[in-house]
Amino acid sequence: xxxxxxxxxxxxxxxxxxxxxxxxxxxxxxxxxxxxxxxxxxxxxxxxxxxxxxxxxxxxxxxxxxxxxxxxxxxxxxxxxxxxxxxxxxxxxxxxxxxxxxxxxxxxxxxxxxxxxxxxxxxxxxxxxxxxxxxxxxxxxxxxxxxxxxxxxxxxxxxxxxxxxxxxxxxxxxxxxxxxxxxxxxxxxxxxxxxxxxxxxxxxxxxxxxxxxxxxxxxxxxxxxxxxxxxxxxxxxxxxxxxxxxxxxxxxxxxxxxxxxxxxxxxxxxxxxxxxxxxxxxxxxxxxxxxxxxxxxxxxxxxxxxxxxxxxxxxxxxxxxxxxxxxxxxxxxxxxxxxxxxxxxxxxxxxxxxxxxxxxxxxxxxxxxxxxxxxxxxxxxxxxxxxxxxxxxxxxxxx
Numbered sequence: 359x360x361x362x363x364x365x366x367x368x369x370x371x372x373x374x375x376x377x378x379x380x381x382x383x384x385x386x387x388x389x390x391x392x393x394x395x396x397x398x399x400x401x402x403x404x405x406x407x408x409x410x411x412x413x414x415x416x417x418x419x420x421x422x423x424x425x426x427x428x429x430x431x432x433x434x435x436x437x438x439x440x441x442x443x444x445x446x447x448x449x450x451x452x453x454x455x456x457x458x459x460x461x462x463x464x465x466x467x468x469x470x471x472x473x474x475x476x477x478x479x480x481x482x483x484x485x486x487x488x489x490x491x492x493x494x495x496x497x498x499x500x501x502x503x504x505x506x507x508x509x510x511x512x513x514x515x516x517x518x519x520x521x522x523x524x525x526x527x528x529x530x531x532x533x534x535x536x537x538x539x540x541x542x543x544x545x546x547x548x549x550x551x552x553x554x555x556x557x558x559x560x561x562x563x564x565x566x567x568x569x570x571x572x573x574x575x576x577x578x579x580x581x582x583x584x585x586x587x588x589x590x591x592x593x594x595x596x597x598x599x600x601x602x603x604x605x606x607x608x609x610x611x612x613x614x615x616x617x618x619x620x621x622x623x624x625x626x627x628x629x630x631x632x633x634x635x636x637x638x639x640x641x642x643x644x645x646x647x648x649x650x651x652x653x654x655x656x657x658x659x660x661x662x663x664x665x666x667x668x669x670x671x672x673x674x675x676x677x678x679x680x681x682x683x684x685x686x687x688x689x690x691x692x693x694x695x696x697x698x699x700x701x702x703x704x705x706x707x708x709x710x711x712x713x714x715x716x717x718x719x720x721x722x723x724x725x726x727x728x729x730x731x732x733x734x735x736x737x738x739x740x741x742x743x744x745x746x747x748x749x750x751x752x753x754x755x756x757x
Contacts, residue, residue, distance in 0.1 A: 399428030403435050410442060418442065426455070431462055436469075440476055449480035460489075467493050467500065474506055483514040501530035505537050512544050520544055528557075535565045543574050546581075554578050569598035573605050576612060585616045596625075603633035607642065614646060622646050630659075637667035644673070648680055656680045671701040678710050687718045705734035709741050712748065721752045728752075 393401070406421030422439040429435055436459040443452035456473035463469035470493045477486040490507035493500055508523030521544050527537040538561035545554035558575040561568055576591035592612045595605040610625030626643040633639055644659030660677035663670055674697030681690035694711040698704070708731035715724035728745045735742055 395428045399425050399432060399435065402428060403432075403438070406442075407438065415446065431459070433468060437472055440472055444476065444479040449476055452476035453480050453482070465496065467496055467503075471502065471506065474510070478506070478510055478513065481513075483510040486510040487514075499530055501527045501534065501537065504530065505540055508544070509540060512547065517544060517548050521548065533564060535561045535568050535571070538564070539568060539571045539574065542571070542578075546574055546578050551578050551582055555582075567598055569595045569602065569605065572598065573602075573608060576608060580612055580615060585612065588612050589616055601632070603629050603636070603639070606632060607636075607639055610642065610646070614649075619646055619649055623650065630662075635666060637663045637670055637673070640666065641670065641673045641676070644680070645676060648676060648683075651683075653680045653683045657684070669700060671697045671704060671707075674700075675704070675707045675710060678707065678714070682710070682714045682717060687714055690714045691718070703734060705731050705739070706741075708734065709745055712745065716748060716752060721755050725749055725752050 402421045402425035406418045406425055409415070409418035409421055419442070422435070422442060425432070425435045426439055436455060440452045440456050440459075443449070443455065453473070453476040456469075456476040460469040460473045470489050474486045474489040474493075477483070477489060487507055487510045490503045490510065493503040494507070497503070504523045505527035508520045508527065511517075511520030511523060521541070524537065524541045524544055528534070528541050531537055538557050542554045542558035542561065545551075545557060555575060555578050558571050558578065561571040562575070565571075572591040572595040576588040576595065579585075579588035579591065589609075589612050592605065592609040595602070596609050599605055606625055607629040610622045610629060613619070613622035613625055623643075623646045626639065626646055629636075629639045630643050640659050640663035644656045644663060647653075647656035647659060657677065657680045660673050660680060663673040664677065667673070674693055678690045678694035678697065681687075681693060691711065691714050694707050694714060698707050698711070701707070708727045712724045712727035712731060715721070715727055728749050731745050732742065735745075
């Protein structure tokens with residue numbers, strides 16, 4: 359009986375529990391979606407691109423790295439990440455990624471192109487030429503390979519093979535605007551201005567919104583003395599690409615050539631703001647300020663150029679001029695003397711140093727400086743007659 363009782367109790371207690379549970383509807387747990395590595399890589403790439411567009415570069419890099427770890431051979435992932443690194447000023451890192459991708463894709467032309475992009479950005483032009491050699495061996499009608507190899511030749515100061523390669527690219531793809539602009543650019547560097555202008559005008563017929571074509575055509579026209587038309591093209595280049603410091607700089611130089619130095623001052627100030635680590639920008643800006651006799655403003659601009667490039671003798675010379683025009687003779691003497699130690703065969707610093715000595719009453723030193731200037735300067739130099747006159751005046755002082 360005891361045993362039967364135990365059984366009944368268990369059953370009796372269990373039944374209500376079962377009945378009670380069965381009266382409540384059960385909720386199904388949502389099944390977790392498991393993504394494949396390819397799907398995760400696709401999502402990471404999308405996140406990286408969105409983060410880059412939002413300017414969140416740290417997050418973008420993390421996502422690019424994740425996307426690459428999940429899909430190391432995915433072309434778009436490698437392409438985007440390499441160019442992300444180039445744009446962030448890290449070309450050597452870009453070369454590492456591009457090289458790894460190319461090694462895993464031997465014989466695939468796009469992998470070589472990507473590596474060459476990184477090599478050019480890193481300044482390794484010889485390596486880029488060799489990389490494009492391989493592509494042209496695989497396909498001797500790859501116009502992009504000829505243009506890229508030609509550009510690498512030009513960047514390594516080999517204009518003749520560079521011009522030949524870029525001509526090949528234009529012949530293979532005559533409607534490609536960028537190839538024509540590249541040809542116009544190398545012809546401009548080679549001083550073949552008429553042919554350069556023809557190629558650039560042809561490019562603009564294909565696409566009048568090519569900022570680079572307007573920029574280089576402006577350089578060609580300015581060199582030909584056609585300042586008015588050059589200015590119109592440089593204004594157009596700036597309107598088309600307001601973030602390009604080179605276009606802004608060249609606009610300022612053209613405005614100066616036209617005689618509009620107040621406009622040039624504004625343009626060169628913008629160029630300095632856009633590319634503050636460029637010594638040439640600061641030197642040109644200082645020069646415009648000096649021309650406008652704004653010596654107090656020119657002095658810090660020249661100093662900035664020298665801070666960036668301590669071996670900039672022109673900046674030292676012009677800084678000396680600005681200093682003596684503000685009565686800072688001692689420092690002007692130091693600056694001009696330092697410049698002459700670097701470039702002892704340059705005539706104008708001797709002339710300017712002579713002016714400094716003369717203003718400071720150091721007559722013998724002034725005569726010696728002016729005589730050295732006359733020894734080095736072209737006989738038709740604009741300041742030759744002034745130097746001779748100063749020597750006569752100084753000798754009278756010594757009598």
